Amino acid sequence: MTDPTDPERHPAEAQTARGKDADKDTAGEAASDATAGTPRTRAPRPRRIPKARAEPAREAFASATYQPDAEAANVPFGARAQQWFDARGWQPFDFQRHVWQEIAAGASGLLHATTGAGKTWAVWFGALAVFGDHAPRAFADPLTVLWITPMRALAADTARALQSSARELAVPWTVGLRTGDTSSAERARQSRRLPSALVTTPESLSLMLTRSDARDELKHVRLVVVDEWHELLGNKRGTQAQLAIARLARWRRDLQVWGLSATLGNLDFAADVLLAPVHTPRVSVRGMQPKTLVIDTLIPDTIERFPWGGHLGTRQVGPVAAGIDEARTSLVFTNTRSQAEIWYRALLERRPDWAGLLALHHGSLAQEVREWVEDGLKSGKLKAVVCTSSLDLGVDFLPVERVFQIGSPKGVARLMQRAGRSGHAPGRASRITIVPTHALELVEAAAARRAVEARRIEGRDTPRKPFDVLVQHLVTVAIGGGFDAADLFDEVRTTFAYRDLTQQEFDWALAFVERGGTSLRAYPDFHRVARDADGVYRVEREDLIRRHRNNVGTIVANATLHVAWLTGGRIGSMEESFISRLKPGDVFTFGGRVLELVRVREMTAYVRRASSSRGAMPQWAGSKMPLSSELADATLAMLAQADSGVYVEPEMIAVRPLLELQASWSALPEAGRLVVEVLRSREGHHFFCYPFAGRIAHIGLASLFGWRAARDRPGTFSISANDYGFELLSSQPFDWAALIGEGLFSSTRLAGDIMDSLNASELAMRRFREIARVAGLVYQAHPGQPKSARQLQASSGLFYEVLRKHDSSNLLLTQADTEVMLQELELSRIQRALDTMNASRLALMQPKKPTPFAFPLIVGRIREKVSTEKLADRIERMLAELDKATR
Template sequence: MPTPKDQPQSLAPALRWFKQQRWEAFAFQREVWEAYLRGESGLLNAPTGSGKTYALWLAALLEFIQDNPERFQEKKSNGLQILWITPLKALAKDIRQAMERACEALQVPWKVEVRSGDTSSSQRQKQMRSMPECLITTPESLHLLISQKQHSQLFKKLKCVIVDEWHELLGTKRGVQLELGLSRLKVIQKELKIWGVSATIGNLEQAKDILLGPDHPRPNRIVRSNIEKKIVVESILPDEIEKFPWAGHLGIKMMDKVIPIIEQSKTTLLFTNTRAQTEIWYQKLLSKVPELAGQMAMHHGSLDSSVRSWVEDALHQGILKLVVCTSSLDLGVDFRPVETVIQVGSPKGISRFIQRAGRSGHQPGAVSRIYFLPTHSLELLEGAAIKEAIRQKIYESRRPLEKSFDVLVQYLVTLAVGEGFLEEEVYPEVKRTHSFKDLTPKEWQWALQFITTGGDSLGQYDEFAKVILKEGIYKVESRKTAMRHRMSMGTIVSDPVLKVKYASGGFIGTIEESFIARLKKGDNFWFAGRNLRFERIKDLTVLVHKARGTSGLIPSWSGGRMPLSSQLSELIRFKLDEFLEGAYQDIELKAIQPLLALQDRWSCLPDRHNFLIEKLTSSEGYHVYMYPFAGRAVHEILSTLVAWRISQIQPISFSIAMNDYGFELLSDTEIPLEEALELDLFSQERLMEDILESVNSTEMAKRRFREIAAISGLVFQGFPGKPIGNKHLQATAQIIYDVFTEYDPENLLIAQAMEEALYQQVEQSTLAEVMQNIRQQRIIIEHPSYPTPFAFPIMVDRLREKISSETLEDRVRKMQLELEAYAAFGE
């Protein structure tokens, strides 16, 4: 190990290469190289496009050069030295090219290979016989390696694990899976270094501690770049601000403002928040600007991987002028030809917006330019809030998961499929992860019983007894069980999807079963930028023909509504305060001044010290609107809780609607709001009990259990090319859930399903904080005669559930005209 005075010489090969490239090594790159050569671990935090990959990769090469002065004479295999973990397979190609370039320049005879779900079986077998020095892989593929016999031999020369985009894994079950995988590698290699690469998040110190584990033996640090990545954000303003906005329609109406931006840029990424929006924008742009044909492409997660790869290669080569995409292009792929990014609609999160902005100017010193296109007028508030967040350097935190028992039992079977494991060795390993640091002996014994017998209620079924205990070693001896387990190792279960293929052959992508179920033979729908005619479903495959014309349905995918982050919510309130004080310069606030002024005239604009409630009566009934500005996910449960508590005063039925700013309660009878407030409507006493009473927690838990059942191996999803039908999987998971609740109520997977339902879907901790804030505010009750600018979009969201999109636009426009007339003629 070099001493500090030796280190400048140790860095010489990297500095020499940088000089040849006319590059200047950044201070953070030098700090990583020096810390790595001292044997430290850590977390690197640097902006997109600043050279993060070379910071860590060159550190590994420098160590090898230092330890192997005869490397040029010896052309032997050095064994697996570096594991580079990436959350997305799409990142691997870029990373590999950069690594191979550095190896060649520094004359390090290393092989760099990729191992993922797309790697051929012959290539995987070749790797097992002779590992490359660096393997780029995913958390799932790491566990597949651990499930191999003699996996300890694969990792016996491993020097370092580098986790790219760690912030994307933190707070997910794939992150828990990686924690467990690292716990095994740290036992095989006692001196293992671990480094993470992360964008800026609110809990960076905690992110480092979770990655390294509570007892990491090496000195460790966070290396922060001092590079200020310049992000230029420009909001695209509509010519006329609608005083009564509604979600979704405004973006397409401003297409004429988008086209010149695309034309003036060499390459543009146009991000949308959903796959459905991506399909719509692609279709509309091609119709409006047909000369973009051949220069425009689409990229989202449901398209065939070969299509996505082609788009990524074309971006690298600079032959595409425009790509319409979703979060599938969020992460750190280096597309240097990209000059401009357009974000359609609020991304609902600060970090997500910054990540997307970084796709342009993806090189040191370059400016990232992003245009923000609101899909309704009120989203301009969010645009101003995001710009404020960038100015103040405010980022969201990622909440880590704890005690994901489905991932734990999957991991234990993985170890049993591989070399087998001893209880007294693995229990301390698992306890040294953040996710399972509080695992009790009783919970551990439950996990062992579950993998060996299936638990109290499934013990009589042999298929659930996967692991046997033989001479103190837990192992899987059944080849069938081992094969099924390896095929079911992915922890993220997608929504029920079907393959889409031409009847004549040719795979297009995947689409959700719920959308296809609405189609009849001969119906047209748009997918992958093509108009397709639905024929039939055969063997879980949607067979289609090309269709003529431009009419057709746009597919919908679940998960399209992203929750508003609490940090962005707080900044929206901050911007409202600035508006009320008259101390604002934002062009977004200036643009929506007429809307905010009308809201203040008809009702009021709440600042951070006031909580606004509006009561009004219409031909539909009695309305109550509340505005916590806490995001749709919180409003969904808060509105249900408030409705349930009011119903305890008198029997009453409600229709409920919500958006990111507030929610509506609608009833055909007078709502006893004042009485409910006197009885402490927003009390935090008995909060959990009232939540469980007000929501259908059992149904929510059942929905969560489907994923848990798949991860823990309770349901088998089928063989490659012959998947088991989604309806069958859902039915099987529900039967097992019912069996557990009746005969094994202490089963930890049932408890986990309820926990996930409450904390992930309900966001109970955030809800408690929101209710505490409301209790500290002054409650203002206004009685407007008409729906206000804040109330109108919530009302439209309720109507959206009742009438078709074609009828909805006509209905909403009529309502807008009526309300604008009232506003124009003095109410």
């Protein structure tokens, strides 16, 4: 089994990608495209035929052998379906029948069920029964079902399954696929006649709304299904989907909308957000009871009492390889793409006989081999795949028997989602093994299992009034047939995201796309829409139409360069910031290969194989996952048990010496007790604090406390933060006890103090770059004219300065400031942390040496300043000193 994109066909180097971990669908496709009802909750009990190896409904369509005879189409759909089920020796779950009944009754809803339980078939069978149960005709029904998924690979998998089931049940429907991967020939066919059901993404649906005949083409849609709704709920892609659904619901008042979700804590809220625009009755359906999750931990043989981030690293590769050997097929999840690259190489070096059986999958690798690996997983030809969140979602890989999670999952929902990739069928247990990379992650692992057992799953919030998405939508609708301002205002306000939108705010957005607002009115390129004699707003200029279509979407990734073989063939894409630091001849690792950079030309880095066995490891932006509040609370609960001398879980028994040393030298953090450590070393004066609020919030807290401490006297601090706490290091001493007594933890004037303590203007400018792209001020690409990151930054920076100076009330600037506070700095979590700290009992400790909890913070700070070799030497010396102090 070899890599089809590799000109040298090296079997040891087979891997794949999904294009982007979060999909981007506009480039390529755009170029070819010239509340009534009260929610009701029911939780039907699942029912199965008692058969040892009955096939699950989720998988049956993809592997079915039953074919109806020529007369099957004349049999009522219900009888056809029952015959189809009987041929497999199983019957549908009660929750699936419930959904079919609700769809037949004209209702919309949110279906929540565990991964692999059969959510897809619950909704799809309902659609076939109600909308597709007709005698064969010369032509299939017009576009009736829109199926929205968050990722292209999931879309392709879903489309195949839906098409095969329709064919096997003699439903005269065609199923199409419309994403950024769709060929120009297929898009041309769809332009002539859309299929009966279309599987697509939010970006591609928005592109369909830019067609001049959008209303005629989409007015027949009866049902919209939003798959993996929990993945869209918390971001602007979900807002984009809300606006599109509102448009469809205005064209057809009996439109039904169904959301599918697996791991979500706030279900009622999720249903309210999705179903806000619909006019049909609304219901909530709970699927089968949570499936069996087996969560264990790969405990290392030795555990240092002074851990540091990543110190276990690939030392666990041997046991992981042994675990992979025991299973038919495994997935090895990592939290970052860099970590995936490291583990892929480590496993292959450990087991070179797995060449061609081990694959790598993350969002920067080339699209061309994506289907090769996913097909290999489906067929069971691959032994294991090392992957990131690119395989989190519901693509069905039935052969996968075991999942490994490298490092803490950082969230309960993420752990459950990844565990569900194994045993992906009703009645089968899912097994996930956590492989700690840090000794304290043993505590997190035990806490995560407890949280899963208690079903303490994280909820998700949703963006409120993102004006950049609104601005983009106005232009989209203006291209797609035009709009009346009053009608569109009413339509937009039916969405949850914009339900509080004022007339003044809408008028501002309209003026912004019509005249460029206050400061850009002199530039014709920002006069994007114009009102005609009938009062309808449209886009008349073809160049602006093409430019908008080529940039539709809300995914704003860092600028990337293609990585290609010098001899031809694309490997993937790499962030420009990393490639720009390399010079010709430098060696780096990517896609599991060691490559030598030859040259960079026209946004492409040309490479060849390097003779070296090691190269620089790429670093991607946005790779830090903060510890969720739910998992943090569970971790503190485990520490409280340890403080009481209770060590039951194997992970806690293994880490007991470390925790007992922490308690001996200082104290263990727990709910209701805030541990603060103050000590002096040769480096200076240290202040350690352990709120367990997550890394991002800790950076904000550290900056806030440092600023407040130095407000009345000069002082400079070095900051280090992780998910457990933070360190402030200064050359001069501070009376921290007095500062705490004087209001160091106060939440008074919190937002202003945080903004003063950080480089607020730089943070806002960086956030504005993304907002400017979504709003259409800065275009990521013109057809055939890609922009570099430097060009995008310069353009957005210029707009930011101009607007700040001449249009300070611009709502896009306000949005940038708001997003910085809520997303970049997690203001709400900082507020909750301060409230908890003020309500907790303070344990102000003065240890003589850095404690086990303090040590990783010190290492994290040092790591930023020294090379890997020097870091290892320095840590070894520090550990020797600390070990000596424990004797």
